Amino acid sequence: MKITFYGATESVTGSLYYIETEERNFIVDCGLYQGTGQDLALNKEMPELPYDQIDFVILTHAHIDHCGRLPLLFKNGARSKIYCTEATAHLSELLLRDSASVIEAENELENAKRVKAGLEPIEAFITEDDVNETVPYFYPISYDKIIREANLEIQFFDAGHLLGSASVRVKNVFTGKSIVFSGDIGSGNNPLLNAPTAPPQGTYILTESTYGDREHQHPEERIPLLAAALEEELRDGQTVIIPSFAVGRTQELLFDLIQHYRSSGQLEQFLNMPIYVDSPLAKAATTLFKKEARYMQPAINKMIESGIDPFYSKNITIVGEMKDSIRLAKDNAPKIIISSSGMCQGGRIIGHLKEKIESDKTTLIFVGYQGEWTIGRRLLEKEATVEIEGKSYTPQCKIIKLSGFSGHGDRKMIKSWLNTIQEKKHIFITHGEEEARFALELYLEDLATDITIPKHNTSIEIED
Ligand SMILES: [Zn+2]
Structure with a gap:
């Protein structure tokens, strides 16, 4: 199995992982980069992938830094199911439409400047039409259901971070080895949502590290x-x-x-x-x-x-x-x-x-x-x-x-979430600013044989 880290490696936004296995190729999350300047330019540079050969997409939750670039997959030729929970499908549609209207409005301003400078107007990189093309591919599944794709079993677990948010495990049914994508892990003290549930077993784990360098106080x-x-x-x-x-x-x-x-x-x-x-x-x-x-x-x-x-x-x-x-x-x-x-x-x-x-x-x-x-x-x-x-x-x-309102778990929560996962061999730390990623690496030292902080646009081969 080969994982390529196309987003949320050196920052907390733009989540996008591409996984190639013997029988299936899939994408996990496809979010927008947020912020300004350099980061935003990355939104328009989708990786070169055989989009028409992607077998399925997994969406952990509806935040725009996880779902915002989904329309670009379909614009580039993808025609695959997007597995997510039903709440995520509905919330993502809402957020994608809102995001497209913002992108289109910004593009209009840009075009006004271009026309003044004697340049041709350009099309917004994501439009409402692109969202319309994407929405029919949402394929809602519930937390307890197992989906089978060739030799892979896909299962969603309540991540307690946003309505419908999930951590997802993809397991090779022949070898028993699996890869877990944490998505964003909830704080455990959300007044509306359940506490995060980790999969019982996972060989390789990609974990977020937004608050990898701190503990929420009171x-x-x-x-x-x-x-x-x-x-x-x-x-x-x-x-x-x-x-x-x-x-x-x-x-x-x-x-x-x-x-x-x-x-x-x-x-x-x-x-x-x-x-x-x-x-x-x-x-x-x-x-x-x-x-x-x-x-x-x-x-x-x-x-x-x-x-x-x-x-x-x-x-x-x-x-x-x-x-x-x-x-x-x-x-x-x-x-x-x-x-x-x-x-x-x-x-x-x-x-x-x-x-x-x-x-x-x-x-x-x-x-x-x-x-x-x-x-x-x-x-x-x-x-x-x-x-x-x-x-x-x-x-x-x-x-x-005022602190204490975080939608993300602190390092203690991340560790206790990881602790309940059996058989973990290798942890990959993503989705955090630099200090948080490195602090979490130290904090988790005793949890797995290998811990890696992947770099942007790099691939890692693992035995599946
Ligand atoms: Zn989130």
Whole structure:
């Protein structure tokens, strides 16, 4: 078996692995690179592969850094099934359409510049039509079902990271050897999802390492701390902006806040806190979460089945139209705005940031990972000036970072997940920034005979 690492080797985005076996060739994840500059250019350089001979694709979960380049497979001639869970298929369609509309809008801006410079306009590298070509290939399977492809058995395990997320094992039924793809591993303290489940056995394991160099501190304190910060900022007359991933984090925040105030007997106080959720994607995702409630913890599923909406209370306004979003950004009354994208790289959050970061009456609260080179990271690191859509801003706002909200497990979680896998021989560390990858390599030292940190665009032969 030969594995080629085409993405998420030297960064946390652009996941793409190509696996060649005697009887089947397949791809695991095909995500977009996120960030700026160099990384984004990589999106347009798909590896040269015999796309029409790919037998199947495995998609671990719907985050765009795992599914965002799927349309390019089909544009390049692939015609194979994409195995994933049903929730992943639905969420991926939603996220791919959203991503295509962003790519098309950026392309239009680029074309306007090209035309001015006397150049021909170019087509967006992924379009809505490309997404339409891709969607019929999603082939949903459930966690407990085993799929057979020639001598390979494919099985999905709940990764507890995002609705429908999975770790996947591909096993050679003749030799008993298998390869496990961790996908992204959940933190184990997600209020909506189950704790991550590892496959019982795995010979070769590709593991993510996003938080390979740290341990999450007191995740149980995250909501009381957030609630206290929100109360204080509102009392001081601040507009609080929370950049939040539209899919996953926003639903967790809403659920957690409602539960926190309800269980502490302070619901009345909560109902006086004006909360605006400004993200069309979050709105659509919330509907999907309720539809696919069986992928959540049994108690939440039960709640939804009995007609309770765990993501809504009457102080929460879901902003629909763009004109309402603009009006909201210009309004100065104290309030809480939860908007996306979570790393401030696009979406409606941009309008709020442009309007508000130069004011000291604004408080930005970060509750999620901010990738290298993103606007979110620049704000978080308190850079003196931050460029947004070609204009320079001098942030005067208060910036708070609350930890404990990670969708990824810390190094302890990764180790305990790996510990439950029997027969592991060789661990490959991917999907992490440099420090995290090397720190995790040291931390896992005693777990397997071999540990490798693969380099981008390299292949490794393993005995299957
Ligand atoms: Zn993810």
